[in-house]
Amino acid sequence: MxxxxxxxxxxxxxxxxxxxxxxxxxxxxxxxxxxxxxxxxxxxxxxxxxxxxxxxxxxxxxxxxxxxxxxxxxxxxxxxxxxxxxxxxxxxxxxxxxxxxxxLERTVDIDVTAAFELTDEQQQKLAQALSAKLERKVSLAASLDKSLIGGVVIRTGDLVIDASVRGKLSKLADALGS
Incomplete structure (x- = not known):
């Protein structure tokens, strides 16, 4: 690649x-x-x-x-x-x-995977928060994955923010296993 x-x-x-x-x-x-x-x-x-x-x-x-x-x-x-x-x-x-x-246009596409359906208001608030954090215009695409148990996973380019229950459980299991 x-x-x-x-x-x-x-x-x-x-x-x-x-x-x-x-x-x-x-x-x-x-x-x-x-x-x-x-x-x-x-x-x-x-x-x-x-x-x-x-x-x-x-x-x-x-x-x-x-x-x-x-x-x-x-x-x-x-x-x-x-x-x-x-x-x-x-x-x-x-x-x-x-x-x-x-x-050049200072834009970013962000994929949000949530354990529940995000309302339009939630998507808008998330987009505004990410726009302020990344200092770019955000285009948000939301999808549903009930296997996350709770929370969200945010992806854009190389950046991944895993705020899901499944991700936290996985980190906990790794910490206990080492």
Missing amino acids: AELRTLARPYAKAAFAAAQEQNQLAEWSQVLTVAGQVTANEDIRQLLANPGLEEQKKAELILEIVENGVTDQVRNFFTVLAESRRLPLLSEIATLFNMYRAD
């Missing part, structure tokens, strides 16, 4: 710079995200690994599937990826691009 990220980083930075220069961050983000999802499909992966198919044809196929928001600059970017045989990195490129965009 780290190796893929290392290979994808210069392409993601170049795409981000081009999108920023053209003031088209949202458009590039959408195209790269869809292209990343397309290339994550197992059938498409096998197609991309086919040595009998020209690299430019592979790029055209992906662009045809993506279809919306494909500018000449995006098409040129995909041509460079094809020539460098880097089309399989599109998923990682999209992830990095969206990270750069979120950093």
Whole structure:
């Protein structure tokens, strides 16, 4: 994974710079995200690994599937990826691009898993508290996992806050076991 990220980083930075220069961050983000999802499909992966198919044809196929928001600059970017045989990195490129965009726009996506349904008011209060703590605009996605017993688990990027009963019981068991 780290190796893929290392290979994808210069392409993601170049795409981000081009999108920023053209003031088209949202458009590039959408195209790269869809292209990343397309290339994550197992059938498409096998197609991309086919040595009998020209690299430019592979790029055209992906662009045809993506279809919306494909500018000449995006098409040129995909041509460079094809020539460098880097089309399989599109998923990682999209992830990095969206990270750069979120950093620039000072936004963060947060996943909250709770042992109970969070009301809209609770989600709003949590989002406000996290926004103040992280000094970023927060986009919150809540899900339910009754196996947590109680409490919540908050995830964003590398940060995980486990305030669940299951997590506390696990820590207690580890402490007693050592």
